[in-house]
Amino acid sequence: MESIVVDGVTKRFTLRHAHSIKEMTVRAARRQSLSERFTALDEVSVTVEQGESLALMGLNGSGKSTLLKLISGVMQPDAGSVGVRGRVAGLIEVGAGLHPDLTGKENIFLNAAILGMSKAETQARYDEIIAFSEIEKFLDTQVKFYSSGMFMRLGFSVAVHTDPDVFLVDEVLAVGDPPFQKKCLERIEQLHGEGRTLVIVSHDMGTLEKVCGRGVVLREGRVAFEGEITEAVDFLNPPDGPLDAARRQRGREEARLAAATLKAEKAAAAEAAELIEELMPGATALSDPQATLEYALSLAEGQEGMALEFGVFSGRTLRTITAARDGKNVFGFDSFEGLPEDWREGFPAGTFAVDAPPEVLGAELVVGLFEDTLPGFLDEHPEPVAFLHLDADLYSSTRTVLRHVGPRLRPGSVVVFDEFFGYPGWREHEYRAWTEYVERAGLRFRYEGYTRGNEQVILRITER
Amino acid sequence: MTVPPLTAPGSGGGLLDVARRRYLLRLLVRRELRSRYQGSLLGLGWSYVRPAVNFAVYFFVVGIFLKMSKSIPGYPVFLFSGMVLVSFFTEMLITSTWSVIGNAPLVQKIYLPREMFPVSSALVSAVHMVPGMAILWGGALLGGWRPSTLAFGSMALGLAIVAVLGLAFGLLFAGINVFFRDFGQVVDILNIVIPWTAPMIYPWTAVQDSAGNGLGLQIYLSNPLGTATLLFQRAFWWPADPRQAHLPDGTPTFPDGRHAFPDHLTVRGLGSLLAAVVLLGLAQMVFFRLQRRFAQEL
Numbered sequence: 001m002e003s004i005v006v007d008g009v010t011k012r013f014t015l016r017h018a019h020s021i022k023e024m025t026v027r028a029a030r031r032q033s034l035s036e037r038f039t040a041l042d043e044v045s046v047t048v049e050q051g052e053s054l055a056l057m058g059l060n061g062s063g064k065s066t067l068l069k070l071i072s073g074v075m076q077p078d079a080g081s082v083g084v085r086g087r088v089a090g091l092i093e094v095g096a097g098l099h100p101d102l103t104g105k106e107n108i109f110l111n112a113a114i115l116g117m118s119k120a121e122t123q124a125r126y127d128e129i130i131a132f133s134e135i136e137k138f139l140d141t142q143v144k145f146y147s148s149g150m151f152m153r154l155g156f157s158v159a160v161h162t163d164p165d166v167f168l169v170d171e172v173l174a175v176g177d178p179p180f181q182k183k184c185l186e187r188i189e190q191l192h193g194e195g196r197t198l199v200i201v202s203h204d205m206g207t208l209e210k211v212c213g214r215g216v217v218l219r220e221g222r223v224a225f226e227g228e229i230t231e232a233v234d235f236l237n238p239p240d241g242p243l244d245a246a247r248r249q250r251g252r253e254e255a256r257l258a259a260a261t262l263k264a265e266k267a268a269a270a271e272a273a274e275l276i277e278e279l280m281p282g283a284t285a286l287s288d289p290q291a292t293l294e295y296a297l298s299l300a301e302g303q304e305g306m307a308l309e310f311g312v313f314s315g316r317t318l319r320t321i322t323a324a325r326d327g328k329n330v331f332g333f334d335s336f337e338g339l340p341e342d343w344r345e346g347f348p349a350g351t352f353a354v355d356a357p358p359e360v361l362g363a364e365l366v367v368g369l370f371e372d373t374l375p376g377f378l379d380e381h382p383e384p385v386a387f388l389h390l391d392a393d394l395y396s397s398t399r400t401v402l403r404h405v406g407p408r409l410r411p412g413s414v415v416v417f418d419e420f421f422g423y424p425g426w427r428e429h430e431y432r433a434w435t436e437y438v439e440r441a442g443l444r445f446r447y448e449g450y451t452r453g454n455e456q457v458i459l460r461i462t463e464r
Numbered sequence: 465m466t467v468p469p470l471t472a473p474g475s476g477g478g479l480l481d482v483a484r485r486r487y488l489l490r491l492l493v494r495r496e497l498r499s500r501y502q503g504s505l506l507g508l509g510w511s512y513v514r515p516a517v518n519f520a521v522y523f524f525v526v527g528i529f530l531k532m533s534k535s536i537p538g539y540p541v542f543l544f545s546g547m548v549l550v551s552f553f554t555e556m557l558i559t560s561t562w563s564v565i566g567n568a569p570l571v572q573k574i575y576l577p578r579e580m581f582p583v584s585s586a587l588v589s590a591v592h593m594v595p596g597m598a599i600l601w602g603g604a605l606l607g608g609w610r611p612s613t614l615a616f617g618s619m620a621l622g623l624a625i626v627a628v629l630g631l632a633f634g635l636l637f638a639g640i641n642v643f644f645r646d647f648g649q650v651v652d653i654l655n656i657v658i659p660w661t662a663p664m665i666y667p668w669t670a671v672q673d674s675a676g677n678g679l680g681l682q683i684y685l686s687n688p689l690g691t692a693t694l695l696f697q698r699a700f701w702w703p704a705d706p707r708q709a710h711l712p713d714g715t716p717t718f719p720d721g722r723h724a725f726p727d728h729l730t731v732r733g734l735g736s737l738l739a740a741v742v743l744l745g746l747a748q749m750v751f752f753r754l755q756r757r758f759a760q761e762l
Contacts, residue, residue, distance in 0.1 A: 072473060073474025076474060076757075082473060102495060
């Protein structure tokens with residue numbers, strides 16, 4: 001279903017050269033024209049589908065902003081018609097509705113009302129608007145004392161919270177500091193994700209390629225090109241040569257991959273959040289991995305037995321464990337040659353290799369592949385395992401460790417997984433190894449904690 | 465979810481749209497009041513000073529030196545009742561005329577029913593009239609005024625005429641001023657003339673003396689602003705007049721025995737109101753056509 005229909009629209013402007021009777025007489029006497037007609041848009045037809053994100057491109061003076069103003073209703077076409085479905089809101093030079101003598105707070109309400117919101121709607125979104133604008137401290141200050149950045153942020157925050165069906169963005173992404181720009185871009189992508197229609201005017205091709213699916217290039221008031229955004233960018237700004245074209249191609253590929261990765265990561269995190277809600281109702285949420293490890297160690301306090309770490313790498317976590325276990329019965333396992341096989345995206349075999357094993361006072365390092373070192377080690381050390389820190393990352397390594405060490409776990413033993421869940425493919429690694437082992441061994445356990453927004457999990461054996 | 469139809473953006477419903485978006489209108493009025501008096505020492509007090517000075521000048525020059533007080537008993541109330549109304553009208557004209565240009569950034573960037581701006585200016589003028597009205601009531605009460613149906617009815621009718629008339633001309637002038645900035649000067653000059661077109665400083669009988677009872681007088685009396693002024697005098701001055709004179713049938717008169725008000729004042733008032741409403745309709749039509757080109761002209 002189309003959201004915006006621009007049908008054969010022509011828009012002309014009259015540039016008047018003379019503004020007073022004196023000027024008019026002088027120009028008439030010199031036989032100069034009093035005014036000039038100038039065609040900004042010439043029979044332009046564009047259709048934008050519901051939920052589409054369209055880039056309007058072109059050089060300065062090509063008619064982009066005029067077209068945007070026709071869509072927003074600020075101007076009326078001389079010929080042709082414009083049709084829009086639903087409420088239009090524009091980020092057309094944000095801050096147009098801000099009044100310097102009013103305070104930030106008053107301006108939020110005024111500007112929202114100008115953009116078509118009722119009082120109740122504004123109140124409902126008030127906190128969001130303030131949080132987004134980052135100007136809490138200056139809400140009761142008159143806007144004329146704001147810095148230009150604050151002014152812009154306030155205007156933008158109101159505009160992006162007005163719940164429009166059609167959102168027009170005109171070259172505002174270029175203002176503000178980089179973090180705020182990023183936030184704006186994210187918000188615009190979010191609006192797009194909610195199924196709103198976007199029309200964006202910008203000279204920043206990178207942004208357009210990221211946000212828009214289709215591009216319309218205007219040239220001297222006519223549609224010169226319409227199609228796939230990357231083709232539109234190349235049309236407007238042709239590559240300098242085959243090298244440049246190849247470089248662009250690479251850049252686009254990378255951007256596509258990055259976007260896909262980001263999407264997968266979000267999905268994984270969402271899945272993990274679901275798992276937390278389902279399986280770990282009583283578990284403690286911890287702020288960072290170090291806090292998780294320390295909390296796990298506090299749970300294992302008094303539990304008799306060895307403390308083992310698999311995946312020592314730089315030895316940082318092993319030092320924490322050693323300190324908590326008073327340097328008794330602490331062992332670290334690692335080949336120090338890195339991952340024996342590819343793990344997740346960005347971590348091929350060999351990652352985490354170190355030149356030499358670290359020095360960890362009070363802990364004994366067992367160097368070599370787990371498969372090779374574990375059987376002999378366990379023969380020499382018959383004690384139970386009180387604390388197990390599994391940072392082996394891979395399914396195969398984790399499975400190996402559990403096969404050998406699992407039988408030494410006792411009720412009360414604490415296990416920490418370092419990459420349990422929350423990343424793309426997590427169901428195939430530590431999580432899978434643990435689930436399979438538990439099923440085979442008939443073990444019972446409880447989730448004791450996890451790192452908020454991260455991948456670590458603490459669990460404790462309850463019976464076997 | 466219902467699918468909204470494709471509509472042409474910016475084809476608003478004029479004054480009806482303004483009525484629909486009262487919340488925005490309220491905020492715009494508040495903004496204008498705030499910004500006008502922000503950082504000024506007297507604040508809203510200025511809306512007392514201006515009419516007070518205006519009043520003092522006329523009262524001393526016309527009332528005392530030219531002895532108008534002699535022929536019109538209770539001249540201060542007579543003068544002030546007309547002045548409150550006429551100032552309301554002239555201020556409405558001046559502020560509305562510049563209202564669209566003054567909001568140029570908004571008009572160029574965001575679509576709003578453009579009638580919003582003249583209407584909010586008119587409302588600001590109405591707020592400025594409140595102190596004057598309060599003084600008028602106070603003065604009339606001191607002079608012995610007592611509320612009556614006739615007084616309130618006359619006041620309401622007079623106010624309605626001026627409000628509708630002011631809005632009509634405000635819309636018209638605001639639209640024209642966008643295209644011809646000289647028009648602002650024209651309005652300034654008009655405002656010198658307007659107070660003298662209504663029987664505010666002098667009694668209407670003065671015109672009768674010069675023009676007789678013929679066409680000239682009828683043309684003079686057809687001025688809706690004049691009728692509104694007479695209505696306000698009937699509402700406040702006449703009832704407060706300490707030496708009320710009237711004919712045996714109750715018709716109010718000046719001390720010289722001539723009618724204080726033209727015949728059929730109420731009917732004239734209703735007629736004026738009707739004319740003002742028609743004018744407002746026409747002004748709205750003209751404004752609506754003009755506003756299509758506001759954004760590009762500013």
